[in-house]
Structure formats: C-alpha cells, structure tokens
Amino acid sequence: MTYWLETYGCQMNKAESGALEILLQQNNIYPASKAIEADMVILNTCSVRKTAENRIWGRIGYYKQEKTKRMFLLILVGCMVQRLKDQLQQRIPEIDIVLGTFQKQELISAIRAIRSKEKNICLTSGNDYQFSKSYNINDFKSFVPIMHGCNNFCSYCIVPYVRGKEVSRPAEEILSEIACLDTSGIKEVTLLGQNVNSYCHIRNGTSMYFPDILSQIADAIRNIQWIRFLTSHPKDFSPELIEHIKMHTQICKHIHLPVQHGSNKILSRMERKYTREKYLTIIEYIKNAISDISITTDILIGFPGEEEKDFQMTCDLLKTIEFNDAFTYYYNPREGTKAFTFEDTVPHSLKIERLNRIIELQQGISHHKRRKRLGKKVTVLVENISKQQSHEVLARTEHNDMVVFPGGRELIGTFVNVELVSLRGSTFKASIS
Numbered sequence: 280m281t282y283w284l285e286t287y288g289c290q291m292n293k294a295e296s297g298a299l300e301i302l303l304q305q306n307n308i309y310p311a312s313k314a315i316e317a318d319m320v321i322l323n324t325c326s327v328r329k330t331a332e333n334r335i336w337g338r339i340g341y342y343k344q345e346k347t348k349r350m351f352l353l354i355l356v357g358c359m360v361q362r363l364k365d366q367l368q369q370r371i372p373e374i375d376i377v378l379g380t381f382q383k384q385e386l387i388s389a390i391r392a393i394r395s396k397e398k399n400i401c402l403t404s405g406n407d408y409q410f411s412k413s414y415n416i417n418d419f420k421s422f423v424p425i426m427h428g429c430n431n432f433c434s435y436c437i438v439p440y441v442r443g444k445e446v447s448r449p450a451e452e453i454l455s456e457i458a459c460l461d462t463s464g465i466k467e468v469t470l471l472g473q474n475v476n477s478y479c480h481i482r483n484g485t486s487m488y489f490p491d492i493l494s495q496i497a498d499a500i501r502n503i504q505w506i507r508f509l510t511s512h513p514k515d516f517s518p519e520l521i522e523h524i525k526m527h528t529q530i531c532k533h534i535h536l537p538v539q540h541g542s543n544k545i546l547s548r549m550e551r552k553y554t555r556e557k558y559l560t561i562i563e564y565i566k567n568a569i570s571d572i573s574i575t576t577d578i579l580i581g582f583p584g585e586e587e588k589d590f591q592m593t594c595d596l597l598k599t600i601e602f603n604d605a606f607t608y609y610y611n612p613r614e615g616t617k618a619f620t621f622e623d624t625v626p627h628s629l630k631i632e633r634l635n636r637i638i639e640l641q642q643g644i645s646h647h648k649r650r651k652r653l654g655k656k657v658t659v660l661v662e663n664i665s666k667q668q669s670h671e672v673l674a675r676t677e678h679n680d681m682v683v684f685p686g687g688r689e690l691i692g693t694f695v696n697v698e699l700v701s702l703r704g705s706t707f708k709a710s711i712s
C-alpha cells in the first residue's frame with residue numbers, strides 16, 4: 280500500500296508528519312510518487328488562520344472530486360480536525376478518517392478498521408499527547424519535540440484549544456533520543472514546542488527548566504553541531520537562558536521571539552503577558568550579551584482596537600530593534616477564542632494596507648542588515664540543490680539565512696566554510712573560502 284501526505288502549518292506539524300511517516304513505513308505503507316497513485320491521501324491540517332483552513336478546504340474539495348474517479352482513503356489529521364471534529368465528515372462524507380491532535384498515533388488501527396468495512400471513523404477525544412520520534416534514516420537534521428500545548432490563551436489564538444494544556448517531555452526521554460540522533464549522522468537538531476522555553480519537567484521533586492535541558496543537550500552531543508529551538512515566549516526568556524545560549528558554541532545564535540505588537544494597549548488586549556518595555560529590555564540584554572546574534576519575530580497587525588497610533592508604535596518598535604526578519608500576519612478572528620467576541624474594528628482593506636506598510640518597512644531593515652554581513656566568512660549547512668541553478672547548492676547559516684554557492688549533491692548534509700559575496704533577493708550568494 281502507498282500514501283500521499285500533505286502537511287500544513289507549523290514545525291510541530293512537520294515533526295508530527297515525520298512521525299506519521301515512520302509509523303506508516305513500519306506498517307509496510309510506503310510513499311507514492313504521485314497523489315493520484317496513492318492508496319491513501321493524508322492531510323495534516325492547521326487552523327491558526329482562516330487562510331490556512333481555506334487552503335485545506337480547497338484540497339479536500341479537490342480530493343472529493345478525485346474520489347469520483349478512483350478508490351482511495353481520504354484521511355484528515357491534526358489541528359483543523361481538533362477544531363471542527365465530526366463537522367468535517369458531516370460536510371464532506373467522502374472523508375474516511377479524521378484523527379485529532381491526540382489521536383495521530385491511532386492512524387494504523389483506523390486504517391485497519393476502515394478496511395474491514397467500518398464506515399467513517401472520527402477520533403478526537405480521550406488520549407494524552409504522545410511524543411514520538413520524527414527522525415528519518417536519510418536525514419541530516421531532525422526536529423525533537425520537547426514540550427507540547429499552550430497555557431497562555433492569547434486572546435486571538437486557537438492553538439491552546441486545539442493543542443491542549445502544556446506538557447513537558449521527560450528529560451531522560453529527550454536525552455536518549457538526542458543520543459540516538461548523535462550516533463546516526465544527524466548534524467542539526469531543532470527542539471520544538473509551542474512555547475519551547477516554558478519547558479518544565481518535575482522528577483522526584485526536582486524541576487528541570489529549559490536552560491537546564493538545553494545545556495545538558497549541548498554538553499551531551501559529540502557529532503551534532505547545531506542546536507536550534509522554536510518557538511520562544513518572551514515571558515520565559517530569562518537572563519539565565521541568554522547566558523546558556525552565549526556559553527555553548529553548539530547553540531545557534533538565532534532567536535525567534537514573537538513580539539506580535541508594539542503598543543501596550545494592544546499587547547494587553549492580546550493578553551500577551553508582557554509590555555513593550557519588558558520586551559525591549561530582553562532584546563537589550565540579548566544584544567549586550569551576544570554581539571553576533573540574529574533575532575527574528577512574528578507581527579500581528581489589525582487586531583481589534585488598533586488605531587493608527589498603535590500601528591505606528593509597532594513600526595517604531597521594528598525600527599528600534601532592527602529584527603533580522605519578521606513573519607507578518609493580519610488578524611483573522613478565530614471562533615472559540617476570546618477575541619472572536621471583540622468587535623473587529625479594523626476594516627479588511629486597512630488590515631491589508633497596514634500589513635503591506637509593515638512588510639515594506641521590515642524588508643528595508645532586513646536588506647540593510649544583510650548588506651552589512653557581505654564579506655563575512657561563515658559556516659553553512661548545505662540543505663539541497665538550488666531550485667533555480669542546478670550547479671548551485673542551497674545552504675543555511677546558523678543565523679538561519681539562506682545562502683547559495685557553486686556545488687553538487689555530495690555537499691548535502693555537510694558543513695562548508697564560505698564567504699558571503701552578494702545578495703540575490705534575500706538569499707546570499709557565496710564562494711567557498
């Protein structure tokens with residue numbers, strides 16, 4: 280049997296798709312080379328924005344149509360399933376199996392059950408979250424989920440409702456998975472969690488926090504050379520954590536720290552649990568402690584109550600901090616969240632206009648920061664052959680910048696020292712140094 284898997288959403292979903300692929304292949308179900316040839320199509324879904332859900336509805340519509348031409352199983356898993364539960368199959372009965380966030384591990388038993396003629400399976404409640412390995416034998420980098428869920432309930436965000444309460448993975452389980460990756464040729468690991476730096480595991484009355492597990496990992500690895508972590512919440516970004524990042528050369532000098540907004544009025548309505556001033560203090564501490572650091576962020580524009588002066592405070596924050604990059608979004612009301620009950624005061628056209636203004640501002644800052652790096656010698660990890668030029672390879676710096684330079688397939692998964700020579704859009708062109 281064969282499968283076709285499409286993944287939407289965040290890195291956690293990507294890691295969980297990796298785990299699903301391991302599970303499928305252990306049960307002799309292998310990847311198909313085309314969706315139209317697969318015995319089952321699996322969509323690992325996301326609910327964070329309406330745009331993500333609309334795209335998935337589009338894919339469901341497409342596969343529903345395909346089902347009129349040939350037989351295959353249509354399976355939906357993940358956050359959108361957790362949000363909509365049996366409504367999905369009520370709307371589209373052609374969906375054979377739906378599995379929520381906590382039931383992804385039930386995939387094989389659900390496939391067996393449906394093949395023995397049970398009708399439409401829907402599992403969305405009951406289990407505890409199960410942490411699973413997502414490492415594939417051919418990989419040179421791997422995600423390692425270390426915590427799951429979110430207790431923060433930012434007023435705009437659906438994640439706590441579809442991912443549940445925060446749970447931290449036992450430290451010994453994380454360390455044993457890292458030890459296994461370290462002897463398997465993995466070069467880079469990314470520790471994952473919805474709020475990765477809120478990690479806290481208690482054993483025999485002793486609490487282990489994120490800086491503790493991070494430095495234990497850094498001390499334990501021999502072959503893995505880079506450690507990354509995603510996504511951090513400002514409320515738990517402590518001076519101790521910054522010192523640990525500084526101290527360990529294996530921890531990449533890149534911090535993704537979503538700020539969302541620059542106005543205290545909006546931050547408070549978003550229930551982000553910090554102020555602009557607190558965020559600026561953390562950034563100042565980071566920059567003072569680690570001179571060669573890359574800081575990126577998420578910005579959420581057009582939240583209810585945002586006036587031009589609030590928006591300007593966000594622009595001002597971007598100019599003050601000079602982030603290396605930012606992921607920018609406009610606010611989508613999500614049913615079930617607290618902000619869904621707020622009046623959506625910013626018209627759609629104004630959200631788009633402000634979003635474009637913020638993108639333009641950040642692009643200028645990012646470009647300026649990248650230009651300042653030209654001439655630098657850096658180490659990169661080669662990831663693939665360049666899509667544009669087949670004689671070039673695509674690599675990533677520890678700052679998470681994309682780099683291309685002449686090279687072949689044999690370099691994939693290796694570290695190379697290069698000099699940053701010029702820029703092609705936001706990608707550096709480099710030469711081997």
Ligand code: SAM
Nearest residue numbers: 435436473510537577578579608609610611613
């Ligand atoms: N846990 C991370 C944090 O605290 O920032 C972010 C997780 S969320 C999956 C990724 C990003 O999606 C958020 O940083 C936010 O900017 C954006 N986002 C969340 N809810 C949204 C909504 N209702 N509309 C638009 N963007 C949203």
Ligand code: SF4
Nearest residue numbers: 429431432433436438
């Ligand atoms: Fe969503 Fe806030 Fe939790 Fe991040 S911290 S996942 S934005 S509720």
Ligand code: F3S
Nearest residue numbers: 288289325326327358
């Ligand atoms: Fe989307 Fe779920 Fe991640 S809603 S962003 S896939 S946690």
